[in-house]
Amino acid sequence: MxxxxxxxxxxxxxxxxxxxxxxxxxxxxxxxxxxxxxxxxxxxxxxxxxxxxxxxxxxxxxxxxxxxxxxxxxxxxxxxxxxxxxxxxxxxxxxxxxxxxxxxxxxxxxxxxxxxxxxxxRQIEVENVSLREQLDHKFGMETIVGKSSAMQQVFDIVQQVAPTRATALITGETGTGKELIAHAIHNLSLRKKAPFIAVHAAALPSTLLESELFGHEKGAFTGSVERRIGRFELADGGTLFLDEIGELEPQMQVKLLRVLEERAFERLGGQKTIEVDVRLIAATNKDLRKQVAEGKFRDDLFYRLSVVTIPLPPLRERRDDIPLLVAAFLRQCSEENGKSVTELTPDVINVLMAYDWPGNVRELRNTVEQMVVLARSEKLTLRDVPAVIRGGADLTKIAVVRTGMTVEEAEKELIVQALKELKGNRTKAAEKIGMSRRTLHRKLKRYGLEEL
Ligand SMILES: Nc1ncnc2c1ncn2[C@@H]1O[C@H](COP(=O)(O)OP(=O)(O)OP(=O)(O)O)[C@@H](O)[C@H]1O
Ligand SMILES: [Mg+2]
The missing domain is CATH 3.40.50.2300 (Response regulator)
Incomplete structure (x- = not known):
């Protein structure tokens, strides 16, 4: 640094x-x-x-x-x-x-x-910058796995809105990848080099949230012994990600609306009007429209926020993405835990595809991680699948994909996808998938893909 x-x-x-x-x-x-x-x-x-x-x-x-x-x-x-x-x-x-x-x-x-x-x-700013640098390769569009048409549609919107300054609203159940998509939008924009600052609206009581967002002057309220720079200022030139926007209290909704309209605000207890150039991305797992109808969310703010809406489908509505995700997570989790789990039996894939994943991709990732950590061999079998998942899996739901991909096929597809995208550059493809160049060579040979 x-x-x-x-x-x-x-x-x-x-x-x-x-x-x-x-x-x-x-x-x-x-x-x-x-x-x-x-x-x-x-x-x-x-x-x-x-x-x-x-x-x-x-x-x-x-x-x-x-x-x-x-x-x-x-x-x-x-x-x-x-x-x-x-x-x-x-x-x-x-x-x-x-x-x-x-x-x-x-x-x-x-x-x-x-x-x-x-x-x-100022450290928050510095931390954000270095964290962003570390995660840069991870949060490019590349590592968001998804070949289902639902996700392809999402990628299209992302690519279209990223270069603009339009405010975007990302909706979807918990764990569907809202924050990941917000990062991708930032990374695909001209603001890439400026900070990406995330604020979780639900985590703080209203008064604290206000000073978190807008900052405060020394002495603005009891306990504010020093001036504090708010997140809006820290995000100047970059992107501010406001998570769980549905939880904003009415008075904060008004304040946010004003910033969106005027691109200016004052620190708490401050006189000076501060102008910022910030792109706002909001996310929610609530039905904001319904909240508007119920009078819980301001309609003017809703319309400002939802210039572009990106709905992320729950995982159970895009089951074809599961084998690819599993392959990607298997690799990541093996590496992170110093294990080498490279295979799973087809019935494992079937069960994972048949389960409904109320926690969506996050739950899938955690499950794969748990299986990897506890794995007794390089190959995962049905015995390694947590009982809740096995018990919850309704195999009739995947009758059509029953003969679907094994993890090997998924991995093969992951490699083909990466090589196609990166125009055959093996070093880059290996990096993207998260395997060494040598492993990639071995796999190419094994899958008969050497000519790619
Ligand atoms: N398409 C995807 N490809 C790869 N990883 C994904 C994908 N979608 C989500 N993930 C991973 O799943 C986890 C949850 O994603 P994320 O935090 O973005 O979800 P979220 O929608 O913000 O959830 P919440 O509403 O609970 O905050 C993260 O580890 C993320 O990297
Ligand atoms: Mg989130």
Whole structure:
């Protein structure tokens, strides 16, 4: 991960160089010898932390601080004041400084601690970025398995809306892949490099949710000892995913509507109107239309949110996807658990296809994982299938697909699909499926697909 950027502004060379030396291991340090030069640097690039002396010729520290706070993404500001001039420190804090240090004896440990704490305010952003990078390959459109026509339709809509800024509403039962699809939309958009920020509306009480979304100023309410940047601001330039939107309380619905209409809001307890460029994707497992009819959800908000609606079908309505999903999960779970389970008997596949999966893909994935973890050999048989699933499977439901794919056939199809999509690039195909290049070669040979 990139080092956070710290800018030190001080007209005294000794302080500049001393701080630079002390900080350069952990941070990318920029220096400026007066306020004007510092401002130029701030305007030219994003800086995470500004450490500035208050007394400087020309544009002084207070002036610089105010200009810095007015930037689109203001840095965290720490001011240095001469020992004994506490009034100026107070003034700086009121202007938005995060902390002050007294000169000439700057305590470097304290400084380090303050910077760490300040960056924590932003850490959510950083964490999201790195997490996103880790998951990038996983959440591309590629790894969403689905050959059923229902899912193919979903992929078509996703591809169409991704490049636009249209708000999308993803609906579907729990575990159908709503968050996965939201990620895919983000990753297929021009916003790909900007953050994808998820907020689970049901997880928080209304007041907390409000500050989570919009942020708050220091002192906005009891306990808000520090300013907090909200999720809307963190998602600037990127995508905000609002999960379980059906749980939003009426007053939050109004606030959200306003952001959607004006693309602007204020932090709790704040005066300044903040404008953001955020693409919103909402998800729900409720029937929002019904909630509108019952007066539980605002119709104006519903229409704003559902510019594009993407309904995800429950797994039991697309049983043909099950063998492919099982093959993909078998591979992933084997690898994650250091096991090598490569086969299942056809009756296992039949049972898995006949079960109704109320928890949808998530439940299927968990079941496969459980079977892999407990597996006694490389081959799973009916005995390895959890009793609930075996008992719940109604085989008459799959009379037509009874002779359907075995996991080997599914795996074969997965390989063929990947190679076709990636134009025969074996390295990429192996990566996509999650097997080593060597394993892929072996499988190609075994399935007689070498000419692909
Ligand atoms: N088509 C798919 N291909 C591969 N994996 C999938 C697919 N659909 C869902 N999954 C996996 O199933 C799990 C559940 O998906 P996700 O979290 O996106 O569901 P959800 O609809 O958001 O569920 P909930 O409503 O409970 O939040 C995840 O591990 C996800 O990776
Ligand atoms: Mg979800």
């Amino acid at each position: 990139n080092k956070p950027i710290v800018l030190v502004a001080d007209d005294e060379r000794g302080t500049r160089e001393g701080l630079e030396r002390a900080l350069q291991d952990r941070y990318a340090v920029l220096v400026a010898e007066d306020g004007q030069k510092a401002l130029q640097l701030l305007e030219g690039r994003h800086v995470d932390v500004l450490i500035t002396d208050l007394k400087m010729p020309g544009l002084d520290g207070m002036g610089l601080l105010k200009r810095a706070m007015a930037l689109q993404k203001p840095p965290v500001c720490i001011v240095m004041t001469a020992y004994g001039s506490i009034e100026s420190a107070v003034e700086a804090m009121q202007a938005g400084a995060y902390h002050y240090l007294t000169k000439p004896n700057i305590n470097l440990d304290e400084l380090e601690l303050v910077i760490q704490r300040a960056l924590n305010t």
